[in-house]
Amino acid sequence: MNDQTTGQEVKTNGAAAPTDITIPLRRPIVAHGEEIKELKLRELTAGDIDRIGNPVLIGIYEDNPKVHFDNKVMTNMISHLASVPPSSVKAMHTKDWNNAAWALMGFFTPDM
8 A cells, every 4th residue: 555645555465554534524523613514533543532431332241242432431531532622512413423433433343
């Protein structure tokens, strides 16, 4: 895989290449006094998990394993990664919030 900005080979040891995530919003939100039509989430780091917490809980010991989101932690993680206040994230359309949460989920699951 090549880096789009440098054209250099990116080695990932089978993992997905680092990436930022852009979530188009159904209706704009206001953050820092500006209207935002898309949310740009930077790539997550281990330090972000240490600082904010892990918003994805996987119930592997259930009869049917399920993924659960800790909603408050996920809202804070989205806020942190997008550099917008939590109040702006809370104003998002529910589908946009869910799109952001599911887009981030892969950062919290191991490579299998």
